[in-house]
Amino acid sequence: MAVSFHLPILRGLGGFQSDWLRSDIPAGLSIAAVGLPSAIAYPAIAGLPPETGIYASIVAPIAYALFGPSRLLVVGPDAATMTVLAAAMGVVVSSMPAGAPVDRVAIAAALALGVGCFCFAARLLRLGVLASFLSRPILVGFFAGVSLSILVGQINRFTGVRIESDGLLAPIAEILRKSASIHWPSLLFGLAMFCLLWIVKATQSRIPGPVLVVVISCLLSAIFDFQGRGIAVIGDIPRGLPSISFPSILQMPLDKIALGSAAVFLVSFGAGIVAARSFGARTGEEVDANQELIGLGAANIAPGLFGSFPISVSDSRTAINLSVGGRSQAAGLVSAATLIAALVFLHSALRILPIPALAAILATAAIGLIDVHELKRIWQISRMEFVFALIAMWGAISFGVLNGVVVAIVATLIYLLRKTMFPHDALLGRIPGRDGFYDMRRFPDATGIQGTAICRIQGSVLFYNADYVRTRLRDIARNLTPDTRHFVLDAGAIVHLDSTGAAALDAVQAALQEQGVVFCVAELNAEAKALLQRAGVVDRIGVTSFFDDKEDAIRSFRLQEV
Numbered sequence: 001m002a003v004s005f006h007l008p009i010l011r012g013l014g015g016f017q018s019d020w021l022r023s024d025i026p027a028g029l030s031i032a033a034v035g036l037p038s039a040i041a042y043p044a045i046a047g048l049p050p051e052t053g054i055y056a057s058i059v060a061p062i063a064y065a066l067f068g069p070s071r072l073l074v075v076g077p078d079a080a081t082m083t084v085l086a087a088a089m090g091v092v093v094s095s096m097p098a099g100a101p102v103d104r105v106a107i108a109a110a111l112a113l114g115v116g117c118f119c120f121a122a123r124l125l126r127l128g129v130l131a132s133f134l135s136r137p138i139l140v141g142f143f144a145g146v147s148l149s150i151l152v153g154q155i156n157r158f159t160g161v162r163i164e165s166d167g168l169l170a171p172i173a174e175i176l177r178k179s180a181s182i183h184w185p186s187l188l189f190g191l192a193m194f195c196l197l198w199i200v201k202a203t204q205s206r207i208p209g210p211v212l213v214v215v216i217s218c219l220l221s222a223i224f225d226f227q228g229r230g231i232a233v234i235g236d237i238p239r240g241l242p243s244i245s246f247p248s249i250l251q252m253p254l255d256k257i258a259l260g261s262a263a264v265f266l267v268s269f270g271a272g273i274v275a276a277r278s279f280g281a282r283t284g285e286e287v288d289a290n291q292e293l294i295g296l297g298a299a300n301i302a303p304g305l306f307g308s309f310p311i312s313v314s315d316s317r318t319a320i321n322l323s324v325g326g327r328s329q330a331a332g333l334v335s336a337a338t339l340i341a342a343l344v345f346l347h348s349a350l351r352i353l354p355i356p357a358l359a360a361i362l363a364t365a366a367i368g369l370i371d372v373h374e375l376k377r378i379w380q381i382s383r384m385e386f387v388f389a390l391i392a393m394w395g396a397i398s399f400g401v402l403n404g405v406v407v408a409i410v411a412t413l414i415y416l417l418r419k420t421m422f423p424h425d426a427l428l429g430r431i432p433g434r435d436g437f438y439d440m441r442r443f444p445d446a447t448g449i450q451g452t453a454i455c456r457i458q459g460s461v462l463f464y465n466a467d468y469v470r471t472r473l474r475d476i477a478r479n480l481t482p483d484t485r486h487f488v489l490d491a492g493a494i495v496h497l498d499s500t501g502a503a504a505l506d507a508v509q510a511a512l513q514e515q516g517v518v519f520c521v522a523e524l525n526a527e528a529k530a531l532l533q534r535a536g537v538v539d540r541i542g543v544t545s546f547f548d549d550k551e552d553a554i555r556s557f558r559l560q561e562v
Contacts, residue, residue: 011069013329020327027326028334031317032057035076035335036342037210038316038365040234040350041358042077044157045150046086047104048309050234050350051343053077055242056308058339061332063302068295071328072283073276074317074335075299079365081268081312083146085111087402088260095253105307106247107257112304112311113247114261115268119297122269128289130269135412137378139271141389142408143369145396150366157359158190159183160232168397186231190356193217197364208320210361217357218349232355239347241340242306263405264310269296272313279318388415423459425472428490428550437490437550452557453480454522454550456490461501470504474511487512488553492523502535509541520545522553 039053064075156163160183163171193213200209280287379386395407428437429446438446509519532538547553
């Protein structure tokens with residue numbers, strides 16, 4: 001089968017009209033204003049210099065504007081993606097030879113290229129469905145765990161104390177032991193900025209909290225010489241524009257780069273498509289996960305070529321774009337141009353930005369990842385899904401973020417298996433005066449058909465649940481009334497059947513034959529019937545015992561009685 005691969009070039013600018021600039025320019029300026037603080041702060045999660053975040057916020061939106069299919073989505077640095085990136089980088093660094101030079105920027109760039117390649121490969125294989133692989137409850141739980149990891153990671157930035165332990169509780173215990181070394185001016189200033197962010201959020205100020213924190217922090221830092229008073233600042237940021245450079249991937253452990261890229265890809269793409277569909281539901285814009293793979297692939301390749309790191313769909317920037325009224329990807333281009341201007345003209349102001357202010361921004365963003373409302377909603381809807389959300393959260397906290405991705409994937413597989421291992425079954429009957437067949441447990445008025453039992457199996461019969469289905473059908477058969485002559489399996493809801501499932505149905509037929517009951521199958525799809533034919537089960541059941549629908553089976557039995 002031929003694989004189609006259509007590049008959505010300039011689709012995000014399709015039908016562009018000059019009067020759209022009245023909306024796109026303000027939207028782009030707003031995106032840049034909101035994005036600049038996070039662009040400076042988020043790289044710290046992975047131990048990268050702040051300019052890498054600015055570079056990513058410049059080149060990624062440009063690449064997405066060229067190749068992305070959406071008019072309104074905005075890409076950029078993302079706290080959850082940065083946390084997974086930090087874990088992936090840690091694995092790469094730890095596997096490098098002792099004494100070998102470690103270039104964290106080059107490693108991050110290599111991982112960005114890897115994520116882009118995974119995006120393109122997934123598009124070629126039409127694996128956009130991977131976006132749904134991590135279920136919403138598991139993503140909510142995983143991000144809650146990630147948020148706690150980010151919060152713990154800000155202890156050293158708030159306090160000025162070097163924290164060497166990892167995990168959740170160990171860093172807290174370490175800072176308690178080192179409490180005498182806390183730089184209290186840094187801690188108090190960071191907490192003040194943290195409180196300011198929440199006040200701005202609570203009052204629904206038109207000025208975004210991170211923008212206000214950056215402006216106030218830079219002003220106070222300049223007036224009171226924070227650096228001279230021992231409060232750490234971010235330091236020099238290169239004035240120039242990013243330049244193309246290809247990381248020396250061959251000098252890195254390629255297996256760790258590939259595995260790290262896969263982990264970042266799965267989380268960033270999964271979360272990105274969830275966000276994209278959420279915004280698409282508001283605007284009526286259709287989200288094609290396979291086409292988004294191209295846009296996100298290009299938006300990750302670009303940072304990889306310009307010395308930066310992987311990105312994803314940015315919730316905050318997209319929300320700002322929609323609230324201001326952006327009409328096309330021109331807003332993203334305006335945002336990129338604004339950040340270029342900031343990089344060139346605001347260099348001196350940005351270099352004195354206090355590190356505790358960045359910690360406050362990161363801590364606030366981390367808390368924003370804990371979706372308490374959604375966790376409550378999951379609890380109300382399904383206790384089982386809530387348990388899996390907690391498992392994903394526990395995995396990210398207890399085993400580290402990268403291993404937490406594996407735990408989340410395993411939890412997803414277990415959840416899927418759990419949902420399909422025990423297919424629902426029901427004995428069907430008729431309700432006087434009404435057409436069709438009804439579950440006799442749900443409808444007390446439904447009564448069985450004289451001499452015939454009809455049992456419905458809702459779900460595929462495969463190797464991992466075939467024994468359960470066989471046991472259930474045989475248990476039902478043992479409790480049939482003595483006058484039962486026909487047992488009809490309603491297979492309309494059996495989508496897939498494998499060889500183990502075929503053997504299970506063969507065993508049911510043999511057990512019924514011993515009871516003197518004829519086993520029949522109704523509404524089985526052609527593919528499953530062909531498999532039973534190849535397994536010889538059709539011959540043992542009898543070709544005449546297969547019916548297109550249940551009504552045909554009932555009519556046939558009545559004719560046999562005449």
